[in-house]
Amino acid sequence: MKLTAESNSNSSHAQAARASRIPGARRTNLWARLRKDRWVYLLLAPGLLYFIIFKYVPMWGILLAFQNFQPFLGFWKSEWIGFENFRVFFENPEFWMLLRNTLVLSLYNLLFFFPAPIILALLLNEVRRAFFKRTIQTLIYVPHFISMVIVASLTYVFLTTQGGIVNALIERYTGHTVDFLGSPAWFRPMIILQTIWKETGFGTIIFLAALAGVDVEQYEAAIMDGANRWRQMWHITLPSIRNTIIILLILRMGDVLDNGFEQIYLLLNPLNRQVAEVFDTYVYTMGITQGAFSYSTAVGLFKAVVGVILVVGSNWTAKRFGQSGIY
Incomplete structure (x- = not known):
């Protein structure tokens, strides 16, 4: 049976x-x-529609990069010129200036801004009083919701040579002022400091969520073995959030050529253009102010292709070293 x-x-x-x-x-x-699971898919629908309508449907516009687009002729009647726009872009003497400025700013972001939320999250994780922890979190989250226009205006008010608070103090003690807004040497530090002040607090959310999942018994065992706070952080906390750090780093690599248009444009002027002009502002200048739609589309497509290559390469490298990638 x-x-x-x-x-x-x-x-x-x-x-x-x-x-x-x-x-x-x-x-x-x-x-x-x-x-x-219909209700789960219903919750997914708004986000899915957003990406389809505003991200995927407009992708047909990259075909302009292969045309000599004329608005009066329209998309279908404009002349197809292949990779001519890319050739002109790569042979342009400004290409190397744009590439250098963009990569330097991205490198500064990786060196100074990317570790800042991690360090802040680790420090907040050590705060034991819930009231102080919540208060600090609220205060450091607020700058994220301030418009970049307001941030640039505050920067101008503080640093201008004509009545700026910072320059007033410098002049009082040294007898001269510093042209922060027009000096090429000060442009990159201003951008990085703005980014750190505005986005560090909000960036801690993901890392604090990852830290909340660390097994408390590991800390108890480490205390029994005589490990102090620093050793607990080094041997337990950081390894526990390593996968989160690597995934965010891989995603960050996709933005190496994307420094953000608004922040750069608001501080860009003829005096600091040699270090301030990046691909984002160049696309705006050529596409909107000069009407070179096909050429600016080619520049944007170049940025996107490089970003995809860097993300795929970073993900492959992470998996080669035994880490979990994004796919």
């Missing part, structure tokens, strides 16, 4: 497996799962 039951069970499993390979059965199972 037992053998008969086992054979019947095996035959039913085999029939179910064969049925799952039938297209009609697969469609039935798919619709059953969709019907079962």
